[in-house]
Amino acid sequence: MxxxxxxxxxxxxxxxxxxxxxxxxxxxxxxxxxxxxxxxxxxxxxxxxNIENKATFTPIPERENVPEENHQDLFLELDQILNSKQQ
Missing domain, CATH: 1.10.1220.10 (Met repressor-like)
Incomplete structure (x- = not known):
């Protein structure tokens, strides 16, 4: 297993x-x-x-060296993209 x-x-x-x-x-x-x-x-x-609004989303591989404690920024950015789609 x-x-x-x-x-x-x-x-x-x-x-x-x-x-x-x-x-x-x-x-x-x-x-x-x-x-x-x-x-x-x-x-x-x-x-x-599909992730619409790709212009504002930076793929994670470009951020590989970001310390784990800074990953919260990635989620905030994704939340902004998803929330803008709902408006």
């Missing part, structure tokens, strides 16, 4: 609730859905969906 690890993330409460409801409708646990996402990232070597 492959070695497994635990990874924590912060989620918007309402988005988490809505996403978990979708997973339940699909017969998936949240953990299964996340593992499916990661599997697709590995298989396709990309995000398995």
């Amino acid at each position: 492959a070695k497994t690890e635990v990874y924590q993330i912060r989620l918007d409460s309402e988005e988490k609730k809505q996403a978990f409801a979708v997973f339940k409708q699909l017969g998936l646990t949240p953990a299964q859905a996340i593992r499916m996402f990661f599997r697709q990232v590995v298989l396709t070597q990309s995000i398995p969906f």
